[in-house]
Amino acid sequence: MASEELARITASAPRRFIGVGAMLGLGALLLYMALSTGGMHFLWQATLGGLGLGALWLAQKTWQSTGHVLILTEQALTDSDGTLLARIDQIERVDRSAFAMKPSNGFLVILKQPGPRVWRPGLWWRMGRRVAVGGVTAGSQTRPVADIMSQLLIQRKDG
Numbered sequence: 466m467a468s469e470e471l472a473r474i475t476a477s478a479p480r481r482f483i484g485v486g487a488m489l490g491l492g493a494l495l496l497y498m499a500l501s502t503g504g505m506h507f508l509w510q511a512t513l514g515g516l517g518l519g520a521l522w523l524a525q526k527t528w529q530s531t532g533h534v535l536i537l538t539e540q541a542l543t544d545s546d547g548t549l550l551a552r553i554d555q556i557e558r559v560d561r562s563a564f565a566m567k568p569s570n571g572f573l574v575i576l577k578q579p580g581p582r583v584w585r586p587g588l589w590w591r592m593g594r595r596v597a598v599g600g601v602t603a604g605s606q607t608r609p610v611a612d613i614m615s616q617l618l619i620q621r622k623d624g
Contacts, residue, residue: 468538472610476531476588480601484587485528492520523586530585531601537610539617542574542598550589551576551596559615561608571599572611 495517499510534545542550551574560573567573568589574596584590587600599607 468540470536470538471613472537472606474535474537474588474598474602474606474610476601477603480603481528481531481587484531484601485524488520488524488527492517492524495520527586527601531587533585533588535589535598535610537613542596542610542614544585544589548583550574550591550598551580553614553617554621556614556618557594559611559618561611566595567597568599570602570604571597571607573597574614 495513497517499513499517502510535550536543536545539553541552544550555577557575557577560567560575565573576594576596579593580591580596582592588602589596589598589600591597598610
């Protein structure tokens with residue numbers, strides 16, 4: 466039985482460009498400093514070069530992951546590539562509070578059982594029982610998804 470889509474979370478193009486552009490700029494600046502600064506000890510040059518390459522890799526990974534869409538159905542929250550973030554019946558609670566360890570414009574889902582670690586920078590991550598959604602997503606999309614998930618949890622608890 467196919468489940469009806471209740472909501473979606475997408476990364477807006479301007480947020481994607483700003484987030485990835487900042488990482489590209491940082492990576493380019495670090496590589497420039499590593500290659501152009503004379504008289505610097507080799508270990509410092511290698512460290513700056515490694516950090517620059519790491520920032521460029523992170524920009525690439527962020528660009529790839531923010532091209533995905535998160536889809537909420539009555540059964541689960543999934544990624545557009547089919548990756549399961551959380552089944553609704555496995556969710557203990559949804560936290561949107563200011564002090565929750567969550568990404569910008571996002572929310573935190575606490576699961577009943579831990580899942581495998583997954584990291585999609587700019588969109589979502591899962592570590593143990595925690596699934597965090599947000600980053601370059603718009604709050605106008607993540608807030609309703611968190612609210613719908615909370616309502617689904619209340620309905621399951623009541624009935």
